[in-house]
Amino acid sequence: MELHINGESRTANADPSMPLLWVLRDELNLTGTKFGCGIAACGACTVHVNGQAVRSCVMPVSAVAHQKIRTIESLGTAEKPHPLQAAWIAEQVPQCGYCQSGMLMAAAALLDKTPNPSDAEIDAAMTNLCRCGTYQRVRAAIHRAAAQMKKGGAA
Amino acid sequence: MKRRTWLLSALGATGALVVGWGVLPARSRMGSPELMLQTAGDVALNGWIKIAKDGAVILAMPRxxxxxxxxxxxxxLVAEELDVPLSRVRLEQAGADSIYGNVAMLVASLPFHPLDSEGGEKPTKIKMAEWVVGKLARELGINATGGSSSMADLWDPMRMAAATARASLVQAAASAWQVPAKDITVANGVMQHASGKSAHFGDMAAAAAGAKPQDISTKARQDWKLIGQSTAxxxxxxxxxxxxxxGLDVRLPGMLFAAMHMSPVLAGTASSMDTQAALAIAGVENVVQIDAWGGGTGGVAVxxxxxxxxRQGAQAVQVQWQNPSTALADTARIQADLLKALNTESGFTFHEQGVPTQAEKAAATRIDALYQAPYLAHATMEPMNCTAQVKDGKVEIWAPTQVPQMARDMAAKVAKVDKDQVTVHVxxxxxxxxRRLEVDFIGQAVQVAMACKGLPVQLSWSREEDMTHDFYRPMHLAKFQASLDDKGEVTSLRIKSAGDAITPRWMARAAPHLSGPIDMPDKTASEGLFDLPYGFASQHMSHVATKSGVPVGFWRSVGHSHNAFFSESFIDELAAATKQDPLAFRLNWLKDAPRYAAVLKLAADKAAWGTPLPAGRARGIALHESFGSIVAQVAEVSLEQGQIRVHRVVCAIDCGTVVNPxxxxxxxxxxxxYGLSAALFGKIDIVGGVVQQGNFPSYPMxxxxxxxxxxxxxxxxxxxxxxVGEPAVPPIAPAVGNALFALTGKRQRALPLVV
Structure with missing residues (x-):
């Protein structure tokens, strides 16, 4: 099966009903996207499909063939971080860090659509669960990144 | 049995081991260079510090x-003592030597009242007991990350190891340059002398390895540049x-994946299985029957x-389950049993002062209350998992674990190899x-790996397996009884609690060689009740340890997590019964506990306690000591469409010297x-041995x-x-419960809170 992931064409030898999450993690070794619940309840597996935040643990890979898939691995790098990643470091958001890939991908999809979100818009978009309770820093970091992107342009 | 009797017998039993031991704990944990991983080009100076060729510092990290x-x-700590930038300190997983064991965690398990040490100098009996247990812990060398103890434990040994390494490096430079060591300055990992000579640590590492510096001391507090600074x-x-x-991100060449499917009944096992349907699925390679390891549950791995x-295969395999021989756990029955135990058994007395019976007889008013808390799951975001490879008589495991040596021991036991043949990567x-103080999932992974012909295999649990096969925070009940005299003053407080003891069950499954036939009184059962700071003249606190059969474990802040809800809610009840402000009432009874009072006042001041709030909002306050730290919280709460809404929590903490604010x-x-999730939603029900909650919708956070x-x-x-990691969990439930009382007039005596 032909997949478009992070700007590259990748061939996955996957069962069509296999959720995208497992194709990414176990077939393609893109382990930045995490397994948390398997029922789209926690958001640890959030990736972008055509710019939309989706929960890859319940998304059959056949449904996203030929769509543009983006994972945490292409959000930014240590040398060239996405403004959200820079904000995440500035606000010292992660603790254990396990849910943070999903958090960042959900936040990136939010800022793509809503460059300057209100607290209510953040509440509505950020339904990812974090057991370490990093929420208030997530909120602060989204506001910080939004301000930065307004000032300095997009990533 | 009284606390004193027990302690003395424990001291007697261990006394024989301490003869001849006289070294300071920190120095006794310096270790020798051979304990560090031998890596080409690097020079180890002791059991903690290696110097790389480029002058970088490599720190052995046991936690x-x-x-x-x-x-x-x-x-x-190490960057501070060596005067290198933090970015120049690299971490390397520490080995299994006993110098890396956690001494502070074991010492903290002694059931002493924290006020006994409040004045600074500890009484002799405490010093003696701590010394003995410290020596014992040093000998045992159990490496565990838990009990909020890492910094308390490693504060002295790590700074001392770094200071020793620094002195050795400086001495080596002094010899090479023929100048007095005291004239050499160190900054940014570079040693300099006024003559213009300069060298980085890497240049002097080989010579430093043979140096024998004397009179080493750690930096004085006023010289710290990094400790105490907020650091990224x-x-x-x-x-x-x-x-x-x-753990789940480990990828190895040829690696297979395994899914665990356990008996739905806790502690059950698989008696037989039909693997045909599972093996018919393309991509499924093997089905392995798995024993119950580490006090867990048996099942099959696909x-x-x-x-x-x-996972597809795990759902397809048909298993006949064998229930445990003991009665199947049932939370409704356990709750009734606990109540019965509270009413019929006297339990173990953890604290007694004054003459409670006399005060009770003379009481003008008595206030009684029964509090309860349910079982809770840990629900770590990363479900349990372990990657293992068994090949040529050697075992290698990669695991997210809080207890690497126990993981090693479990792997050795399952694979029937010597411990030295096991390598653990944390x-x-x-x-x-x-949750990761348990090693049940380690045993499972190794057993699967033994059936994988030398290939590595990653065993993982689904969320449902994780939630239904936890080692739960035990259900606890507590009965409170306060006596008031005719002036309305509190004269006595009696608390009796009941619930499963955690430590003896954990010892039995994680370290059976240390587990005895009789349960020792477990401090974690009564912590947060026996150790209250309030100066009521007469007090009696006891605990009835039960054995429900449910696997119970250490849940962030352990006994404090529910006991603080009980005690700080009841203190609030006493304030209300005596018509006093909750803050004023507490301060009035904290006259002999100034450190507690200071924390409470700080939180109250910052929260503007006593000033008006918008209509429909109320504040609640709570104060609690755990893991050596005192935390006070003020919560601002309202009801929104019948749901509890917590708007703001002001926290004050005294955690001693702060390394990274x-x-x-x-x-x-x-x-x-974490504590609020438990206070608002947390509850595990067990029916017929089967846990009823399985994923986040039924166990919300x-x-x-x-x-x-x-x-x-x-x-x-x-x-x-x-x-620091746990002490702010206990006060949040009572702070919110007390705010709800202020808001609604209804007292919250059970968790989760219900309005």
């Missing part, structure tokens, strides 16, 4: 990073790019070419909270959310939209560093 920021904080965590950059490696295939932990704030926020704003205020202190 697990599970979000608490401990890798950064411990590296800061070194693990965060890899956690925002998806590069951090958790091996496949991906986690998905393995990954990042996607949350721990006490940024981490303290992070942990206060984290603990509030606080989400971003429900999260309060948390503020942290730190009391400056020069005391020994104390715990």
């Amino acid at each position: 697990s990073e599970m979000g608490q920021g401990v890798h950064t904080a411990l590296a800061m 965590r070194t693990d965060i950059p890899s956690k925002v790019t998806g590069q951090a490696q958790f 091996v496949g070419k991906s986690s998905w295939h393995a 990954t990042q932990l996607g949350g721990g909270f006490g 940024g981490t303290v704030a992070q942990q206060m926020e984290s603990s509030v959310i 606080v989400s971003l939209s429900q999260a309060p704003q948390v503020e942290t205020h730190i009391v400056p202190s020069t005391r020994h560093p104390a715990g």
Whole structure:
């Protein structure tokens, strides 16, 4: 099966009903996207499909063939971080860090659509669960990144 | 049996071991260079510090990073003593030697009242008991990350090891340059002399290895440049790019994936299985029957070419389950049993002062209350998992674990090899909270690996397996009885609690060689009840230890987590019964506990206690000591469409000397959310041995939209560093419950809170 992931064409030898999450993690070794619940309840597996935040643990890979898939691995790098990643470091958001890939991908999809979100818009978009309770820093970091992107342009 | 009797017998039993031991704990843990991993080009100076060719410092790291920021904080100690930038300190997993064991955690298990040590100098009986247990802990060398003890434990040994390394390096430079060592300065990992001579650590490492510096001391407090400064965590950059490696992210050549399917009944096993349907699925390679390891539950593991295939197979395999021989756990029955135990058994007395019976007889008024808390799951975001490879008589495991040596011991036991043949790689932990002090999943992974012909295999649990096969925080009940005299003054407080003891059950499964036939009184059962700071003249606190059969474990802040809800809610009841402000009432009874009073006042001041709030909002206050730290919280609460809404939580903490204030704030926020999830939603029900909650919809946690704003205020202190990862969990439930009482007039006596 032909997949478009992070700007590259990748061939996955996957069962069509296999959720995208497992194709990414176990077939393609893109382990930045995490397994948390398997029922789209926690958001640890959030990736972008055509710019939309989706929960890859319940998304059959056949449904996203030929769509543009983006994972945490292409959000930014240590040398060239996405403004959200820079904000995440500035606000010292992660603790254990396990849910943070999903958090960042959900936040990136939010800022793509809503460059300057209100607290209510953040509440509505950020339904990812974090057991370490990093929420208030997530909120602060989204506001910080939004301000930065307004000032300095997009990533 | 009284506390004193027990302690004396424990001292007698261990006394024989201590003869001839006289060294200071920190120095006794310096270790020799051979204990560090031998890596080409690097020079080890002791059991903790290696110097790389380029002058970088390599620190042996025995503690697990599970979000608490401990890798950064411990590296800061070493950077401070060696005067190198934090970025020049690299971590290397420590080996299994006993110098890396956790002494402070075991010492903290002694059931002493914290007020006994409040004045500074500890009474002799405490010093003696701590010394004995410290020596014992040093000998045992149990490496565990838990009990909020990492900093308290490693504060002296790590700084001493770094100071020794520094002195050796400086002495080597002094010899090479023929100048007095005292004239050499160190900055940014570079040694300099006024003559213009200069060298970085790497240049002098080989010569330093033979140096024997004398009279080494750690830096004076006023010379610290890094300790006490909010410092960016070194693990965060890899956690925002998806590069951090958790247990589930381990990838090895030829690796297989296995899914665990356990008996739905706790402690059950698989008696037989039909594997035909599972093996018919393309991509499923093998089905392995798995024994119950480490006090866990048995079942089957299905091996496949991906986690998905393995999970498909796990659902398809037909298993006949064998229930345990003991009665099946049932929370309704256990609750009734606990109540009966409270009413019929006297339990173990953890604290007694004054003459409670006399005060009770003379009481003008008596206030009684019964409190209860349910079983809870840990629900780490990363479900249980372990990757294992068994090949040529050797075992290698990669695991997110809080107890690497126990993981090693479990692997050796399952594979029937010597411990020396086992290598443990500790990954990042996607949350721990006490769940990863267990090694059930390690045993399972090794057993699967033994059936994988030398190939590595990653065993993982689904969320449902994780939630239904936890080692739960035990259900607890507590009965409170206060006596008031005719002036309305509290004259006595009696508390009796009942619930399963955790430590003896954990010892039996995790370290059976240390477990005895009779349960020792377990401090964790009564902590948060027997150790209250309030100066009521007469007090009696006892605990009835039960054995429900439910697997129980250490849940973030352990006994304090529910006991603080009980005690700080009841203190609030006493304030209300005596018509006093909850803050004023507490301060009135804290006259002999100035450190507690200071923390409470700080939180109250910062929360503007007593000033008006918008209509429909109320404040609640709570104060609690745990893991050597005192935390006070003021919660602002309202009801929104019949739901409890917590808007703001003001936290004050005295945790002794602070290494990284940024981490303290992070942990206060984290603990509030973790404790609030339990206070608002947390409940595990068991029917016929089967846990009823299976995933986040039935075991909810606080989400971003429900999260309060948390503020942290730190009391400056020069005391020994104390715990940070857990102490802010206990006060949140009573702070919210007390706010609800202020708001509604209805007293909350059970968790989760219900309006």
